[in-house]
Amino acid sequence: MLTPKKNKFISFILGKGFYAVLAFCIAGAGIAAWTSVNNTIGSLSSGSSSSDIQYSQSETPVGGEVSNLPRTSNTENSKASESSQVSQYSAPEVQNSENSAPFVPSQTTPVYTLPVSGEIITCFSNGELVKNYTLNEWRTHNGIDIKSAVGEKVYSCAAGTVSRVFNDTLWGNAVEITHSDGIVSRYYGLSDDICVAESESVVGGALIGYVGESNSAELAMDSHLHFEMIKSGKWIDPTKKITE
Numbered sequence: 050m051l052t053p054k055k056n057k058f059i060s061f062i063l064g065k066g067f068y069a070v071l072a073f074c075i076a077g078a079g080i081a082a083w084t085s086v087n088n089t090i091g092s093l094s095s096g097s098s099s100s101d102i103q104y105s106q107s108e109t110p111v112g113g114e115v116s117n118l119p120r121t122s123n124t125e126n127s128k129a130s131e132s133s134q135v136s137q138y139s140a141p142e143v144q145n146s147e148n149s150a151p152f153v154p155s156q157t158t159p160v161y162t163l164p165v166s167g168e169i170i171t172c173f174s175n176g177e178l179v180k181n182y183t184l185n186e187w188r189t190h191n192g193i194d195i196k197s198a199v200g201e202k203v204y205s206c207a208a209g210t211v212s213r214v215f216n217d218t219l220w221g222n223a224v225e226i227t228h229s230d231g232i233v234s235r236y237y238g239l240s241d242d243i244c245v246a247e248s249e250s251v252v253g254g255a256l257i258g259y260v261g262e263s264n265s266a267e268l269a270m271d272s273h274l275h276f277e278m279i280k281s282g283k284w285i286d287p288t289k290k291i292t293e
Contacts (some may be wrong), residue, residue, distance in 0.1 A: 076107040094253035105218070159207035159228045160253060161291045164236055165260065165274050167196040173286040183269035192277030197260045199240075199272050206234050206276075206291070207254045211245045220275060221263025226251065232290070238264030 107152045160171040171179075171194035205226055212233070213225035220237040224245060227233050240261030260274050262279060267275065 052290055084156060107260060110229060130132065145282050157229075159209070159230055159232070161207045161287075162204075162253065163291060164203050164234075164257075164276055165195050165197045165201055167201075167273070170194050170196045170271065173284070173288065175286065181266070183265075183267050191277055192213060192237075193287050194267065194270065194273045194275055196271055196273045199260055199262060201260045201274075202256055203236055203258050203260060203274060205251045205253055205257050206287075207253045209234070209250045209251060211247055211251060211257075214245065214247050216263070219264075219266035222258070222261060224257050226257075231280060232285075233279040234287075235277040235279070237277070238262070238267070238273070 065206065171190055173193055174190040176189055179190050180186075181188050181190075207226075207228050209226040209228035211224060212227040212234045213223070215225070216222050217237065222239040222241060223235055224239065224243060225233060225235050236257060236263060239258040240263070243258045245255070245257045251257065260272065262268070262272070264273075264275055267273070276287055278285050278290055
């Protein structure tokens with residue numbers, strides 16, 4: 050037969066004591082579970098830190114592991130950098146080699162000579178009126194007349210570009226050459242055998258034609274070449290330019 054103390058213990062277990070023991074067991078299980086989870090989290094945190102260090106030294110993965118990411122070699126990086134520079138600077142400067150001199154545009158002043166050899170029989174009038182015996186009138190003489198036989202060769206007085214080949218009603222067949230200093234030279238009274246064409250570049254002393262008889266404004270004179278120079282829209286004395 051149970052004693053009173055044992056009856057009380059059994060009554061306690063079967064009553065409120067049962068719930069106390071159950072609560073104690075649940076608490077113990079919770080503590081054990083939390084400890085296990087905490088240890089797992091610590092392990093994962095340690096591994097994650099190591100991976101982060103590895104990523105920071107190479108490339109940060111996006112949507113996958115580092116091993117699945119493409120690697121870019123130093124050579125490819127260099128090419129990509131060069132390509133970026135080319136697109137940014139569409140017109141890179143050309144570097145001269147150590148042994149080559151930098152390019153300097155030519156600014157040589159033309160050297161002028163007479164287009165034909167001969168005596169100057171009519172001078173530049175510099176705006177003064179002189180008697181033209183062929184036309185029988187007083188008028189300015191805007192060039193010089195150089196005595197020369199029909200058929201004699203006429204040369205460019207300096208390097209330049211042929212700007213006009215034309216025929217003037219009074220002064221006959223003509224060639225106009227524009228020179229690099231802005232001076233324009235004109236050769237009148239040529240034959241029909243013109244040796245140059247418009248837009249053609251000529252050197253000093255290049256053959257441009259022959260003395261002819263097309264200069265009807267001065268037919269009363271001896272055979273000659275009528276030669277003019279113009280600067281800034283005004284006639285100038287060719288003899289002064291040639292003797293500079």
